[in-house]
Amino acid sequence: MRSLETFSLQLNEMNDSNSAVPAVDRADAVLQILASSSEPVNTTELARQTGFAKSTLYLLLASLEQRRWIEKKGGGYVIGLGLYMLGCAYVHFDNLQHIFRTAAAEYVAMHNEVVQLAVLQGGEVVYLAREDAHRPVRLVSDMGTRLPAHACALGKALLAQLSDEEVLKLLPTELVAITDRTITRHEALLAELAAVRRSGLALDQEEVAAGLNCFAVYAGETPTGRRIAVSTSIPTDRLDGEREKAIVQAIVRVAGQIRQRLSAHA
CATH class of the missing domain: 1.10.10.10 (Winged helix-like DNA-binding domain superfamily/Winged helix DNA-binding domain)
Incomplete structure (x- = not known):
């Protein structure tokens, strides 16, 4: 023995x-x-x-x-399919998939725009789910897709939950530009994250794709400790001041509904 x-x-x-x-x-x-x-x-x-x-x-x-x-x-x-099925269990756990779909479907029915769900992993966001609008839109947010957190609204919404020190440790020393509007200076990013903390709203104004604007809101923490955020992406030509206000209010409601339902399942 x-x-x-x-x-x-x-x-x-x-x-x-x-x-x-x-x-x-x-x-x-x-x-x-x-x-x-x-x-x-x-x-x-x-x-x-x-x-x-x-x-x-x-x-x-x-x-x-x-x-x-x-x-x-x-x-x-x-x-293969077997690995995909295992990966799908990630969003089914915590009842997250159902909670997201329910809240997102209401938004899509009212505004006919896409809604996306993501989590932070290192210096990137990983897209977990998407509820599509009933019209085409150019997106790169299929499940499992990764994007640099500093460049997209979802990433900013999630990074804003961390301290500046944690953000700097998490992100690379060089911030990659995806478009000519992507933030590439750490100081500028930290200033934007401070604004996100004050307003609760994160923006991506053509920083990932030209002609596409995204609005994201932190949606809380699952019972297993996963921090999540939701966003909607809308082409610039479908936005004006009045519609932007309605879209922002609606995505804030989606995040609030998800947070509330997650709490109920805790």
């Missing part, structure tokens, strides 16, 4: 943040490559990017395919 001292030592080693499980790391490396590609990736390219031996890679791909985490397509591999 192992001694308590030996067991404690092994437990500490397992909890060491520098330790890792090689098989998990290898699977993650492959999945990250597939997730970032818009086309199937073949084994030759996967071997080149990962540096894995062909024998190791083939065994790994077979295991991932068996679990339906990846699928063969054409001459390569893509993310």
Whole structure:
């Protein structure tokens, strides 16, 4: 029987943040490559990017395919249905998906504009859900899409919940410009976040896409501690002063409804 001292030592080693499980790391490396590609990736390219031996890679791909985490397509591999289903559990937990859909559907029915839900991960926002309008709009907010938090309204709404010190630690030293209107100076971003804290409203005025304005509001924290925000994105040519006021009031109501319903399920 192992001694308590030996067991404690092994437990500490397992909890060491520098330790890792090689098989998990290898699977993650492959999945990250597939997730970032818009086309199937073949084994030759996967071997080149990962540096894995062909024998190791083939065994790994077979295991991932068996679990339906990846699928063969054409001459390569893509993310599979099984992994998508696991990912969907993220928004179903906490009843978040239902709560969002209910509040967003009311907004879309009244204003016929899209509503989006996102969470902060590092220096990026990750889109969790979207309720579409009944007309086309140019967006990049499919579920799982990431955007730099400093550039979009959702990111600003979420960053505003942190202190300036936390924001600076979270963001890269160089803020990337997506359009010529994207904020790229940390001082300017912190000043805008201060304004968001005062008003409760975050704006993206053509900072992610030319001709597109976004309005975002912090929607609270789920019972498991996930901070979320909602936004609506509207082409500039569909906005005037009166409609902008109505849109802002409406997205504030959506955030309030989500916060209230999350509290009821806590």
